[in-house]
Amino acid sequence: MSSPVPDPQLGDPRASDRRASPGEPIDRTTGRWRGVTAFALLAGALGVLLSRPSLVLAGAAGVLFGAAARTAGPPSSSLGVEREVARERADPGETVRVTVTVVNEGEALLPDVRVVDGVPDGLTVANGSPRHATALRPGKRATFSYAVRARRGAHQFDPATVLLRGFTGAVEREVAAPVDPPSEPTDASTATARLACAPRLDEGSTVPLGPQTTGFAGHVSTDLGGTGIEFHSVREYRPGDPLSRVDWARVARTGEFATRQFREERAATVFTLLDTRESAYRAPAPDAPTALERSVAAAGAVFTALLAAGNRAGIAAWGPTAGWLHPGTGSEHRARARGLLGTHPAFDPTPPERTFLPTIARRRVERRLPANAQVFLCSPLVDDPPADFARRLDAHDHRVTVLSPDPTATDTAGRTLAAVERDRRLSALRGAGIRVVDWGDEPLDVALLRADRRWSV
Structure with a gap:
């Protein structure tokens, strides 16, 4: 309350x-009439000494009223x-x-x-x-x-x-x-x-994904040759190849039949993993949204963009309370994600009170992650465990992108030191080959676009 x-x-x-x-x-006295009896007795005494009947009557009335107040239930x-x-x-x-x-x-x-x-x-x-x-x-x-x-x-x-x-x-x-x-x-x-x-799951964000995909058709370009739009390579003609893919220019030039291959586009399975530990509830100011609130907003935008691109998307919580949505597609799956992010105890807007072991929660997530899943880890990176978790996922052949809302400020020496430590963790992850989105005050789309341009260089 x-x-x-x-x-x-x-x-x-x-x-x-x-x-x-x-x-x-619960019954208690208010103290409203405290001192009334003493004042009334004083007034009565003065009335007797000064021969003032009005003061005597006022004192008597005060004593009676004070007594009534004391005995009132x-x-x-x-x-x-x-x-x-x-x-x-x-x-x-x-x-x-x-x-x-x-x-x-x-x-x-x-x-x-x-x-x-x-x-x-x-x-x-x-x-x-x-x-x-x-x-x-x-x-x-x-x-x-x-x-x-x-x-x-x-x-x-x-x-x-x-x-x-x-x-x-x-x-x-x-x-x-x-x-x-x-x-x-x-x-x-x-x-x-x-x-x-529940948060709105608005479309509009463009989510850059790596080449780790499933066998389903989608919009993620791969290094595999087959059907697609972007030219990939030329191979020997095989009976049954579509005539539209025959390299007729090569046939006219050399007389040899060859088939053009295009870069295949497949669907990806992507989990948005949210850091829901107590440290994720940091904010740069008392009236500013916490890093977890921004992570939930980012998770909703990423999830919706993934579904719109034909990918399979899931959501998981890394914290004291387990929260999990298996990867899927479709409008019903989107509605389930909105309910999970909005009302599930794992993503509660108030910090968790019970303690837990991060390693146990980490193993719980690792056991349930599909082998071919990419991971978007949303964490403010104000301590070392999220960075260690990202490196561990990367070592287990998951394509990892760390999306980090910045909750730091520089108005005091202590906060400035915390911001420097966070920048150090971001740089260490980039040095390990893990993609990082440092999300400051700008809109999420701007942060994703800036990061994608840096990765494309």
Whole structure:
């Protein structure tokens, strides 16, 4: 649940170290009338000394009011909360309306009701406020709404936090109220307390691939002669060769039949492997996207471009949680990839909390990789294990391309040193013959085109 921000109208739910859990309310004093009794006694004493009946009466009233505040109990917590999310799925950056209704299900007046809805950590409030204050007569309800901005991932709303105070305000009750679905949901709404946001898989990127291919036809040029477009070589004519491939100029010149061969184009099997370890959640600034977020965006673009070119594409996670999509083609395969990148726990927008051994995760990936698969390794390269993994894959005859979003900055000496270390790893990989795409602030297409030109030299 998002940490509540202190609000002069709604109070601060963090005033106590304890927090309410569903079914377990917490009662505490607010300290609103602290010192009233002492002040009232002082006023009464002054009234007696100065023979001022008005001060004596005011002091007596203060003592009675202070005593009543001290003996007041917490208000009844018979309150119902309903939440309505406008839709269950959204694209990144879209706003989704959330409507919360609070109902007084008891028989007593609730003079002071303060509600803080359980907005997930991964969502930001774009419009309105998830906080509301009101008074409720028995059977009455109050409704408020706000809008959240969708962010990649599966987001679960938490119970709403409710603060109840009586007329004196001396005692408050905090309740983590379970939220029910709306009693009469609209056709456009959902009764779920989840919001799933998957990245868009837009076409447009051109992905440079190596010659490692499968036996299926595709668009990757090979060194094999056969059918294709680009001329490859000439061989002796064999019975059954198509007449369109006979080198008639050679027949006319020498009288010998020969067959022209063209460079075959075949499909490739390519895995986009994402570094999902905790170090992949680095960012150059607090409000900048993390390296993992950029890796997910790059993986979606690469995956879509590969499918559009007739290649077989798969996705894998290298981190504490296994995430795997077998290579395939087609629109259904693309939809599965979007769901995997959007909501699978392996690609969660928040850093993983549990520890793991990178070598175990590495072996898990190596065992499942097809022998003829090329690999696009997306990693910020802020430490050595990704570079070691790339060299290991290359040694196992996988054509490896490292796509590295740059999360470094140079505003401090420590960050400058980290950037220098990252550049050293990039240079070492290039020296080992591994293709590297250093992705800075420019669009991904520009980084891929610049790298492809360098590789073609």
